[in-house]
Every structure is written in structure tokens, then in C-alpha cells.
Amino acid sequence: MKEKMKEETTICKYKWFWAWQDDKEEAWLTQMSQEGLHLASLGFPGFYFFTAGEPTNYVYRLDFVTDSKDYQNYLQLFKDAGWEHMGHMGGWQYFRTLAGEGELPEIYSDTDSKIQKYRRLLAYLAIFLPIMIVVISGGRVAPFFVGVQVVCAVFLIVYIFAVVKLFGRVRELKQV
């Protein structure tokens, strides 16, 4: 457990990253720590809480895991390997560790396992597709419901874009 000083101030920042921009998010969090703002916790999607301190060479890595029954074993393995769990947002798990000399610490040491991370995310997203289709194709029972359908249709467009982008990342990784 990390020790926190009493007078630490918490700073909330908003920044949006799409699901396929996890490496950009990692780089941003790493950059923030180099400027002395260290991730403390996560709020609603897009909201990050930082504590101010000395610039530190933390490296942040994001994993995607939704398996709750094995979650404690999962966290223990990362802890043993030197990763501090900073919290999660949905299935996204935020880890950090101190960067030593030489190569950057990674949670995935090969391409196959990194592809698996995006496959898990895609499998998770697949759950929402039938829900959206049912809502959008449902009968127009009330004016309120039409509004829900419009919102859902907008989500569907973003959703399709996200899935295409994520498959793109998997393809990119396969070419390495």
C-alpha cells in the first residue's frame, strides 16, 4: 500500500480517449506523471483524478479484463510482478510501475497475448449489439421511445466505428 501525505491535493482532469486509443491514454498518463501529476483514481469515463507531487518516471499500462470470479488472482499476479493497480473503468484496468533503466516495462510480452486483449474487448462489446438492434427495430410505442431509439442509433454508429477500429488494431498487430 502506498502512503499518502495528508496535504496532497487532488486535481480532476477531463480527457476523452476512445477504446482503440489505449496506447495514447497510457502515453498521456505517463506524460502527466513526468510533469508531477500522478493518477490517483478514476471517475466517470473521461474523468481522471491526480495527486500533485514530484515528477516521477511511472509507466502506465491498460489491460482489459471482465472476468470477475478470477479478479483477485489476476490482481495478485500483477502486484507480484511489480504493477500497482490504480483502479478500473468498466473492464479497463489501470496499472503503473516505475520505469527503470533500459527497456520499458510491458504487461504483454508478445503480440499474440496483446491481440487477445482486443479480442476480449470485442467479445465484451458484442453483448451490446443485440440490445441496440432490438431497441432500434422495436415498434414506436411512445414519443419518448423514439428519442431512445435515436440515441441508440447514434450509439450504434459510434459502436460500429469502434469495432472497425479495434479490428484494425488486431490486423496491425498481426502484421508485426
Next chain:
Amino acid sequence: MELPGNLVKYLPLTETTAYILLALTEPLHGYAIMQKVEIMSEGTVKVGAGTMYGALSTLEKEGLIVKVDEQERRKIYTLTTKGRQIIQAHIHRSAILVRNGQGL
């Protein structure tokens, strides 16, 4: 060395998988495997925590390793007979490769 037909699909193993199976000739938990692999491979193979977690789940699901114990949220695994047959066959194949490369 003859491997039962249904096990041939596992070969060749990736270097990471081969080392994980080799490490599990004794019961170990995830992080202990990571350390042992790094030492056995003389630093040539380092397994990340995410990669290790995924590999253990997959290998357990495929019946190549089995959980024998759990201590303080650490699952301890060891090789199954199936896992042993597969790593033996992989080592046999690798030895042929090494012999071919010795004159280089």
C-alpha cells in the same frame, strides 16, 4: 517420438509457452513462473504479467496444466500428462532444429 494425433495441433509451441511448460515441471504460481522463465532462458525470454495471466488461463482450459493449490490468492499450477507429452514432443522437434543449426 510419436505424439497422439489429437496433440499434434499444439505444435510448434511459442517460445513463451514452451518455457512456461518447462517451468511447471514443479508446482509454481504465476510470478514464480515468470522469474523461473527469465532465469532458465538466461534473460532471453521475459513474460509480462498480462501475457502470463492469459497463458495460464489458456493452458489450464486446454488441460496442459492443472491448478494444484491456491495460497493467498496465488494459484499454483503444475504440468498434466498431456502437457508433459506436448513439451517433450516440442523439445524433440527443437533438438532437431538445433542439430541442423550447429554448423552455422
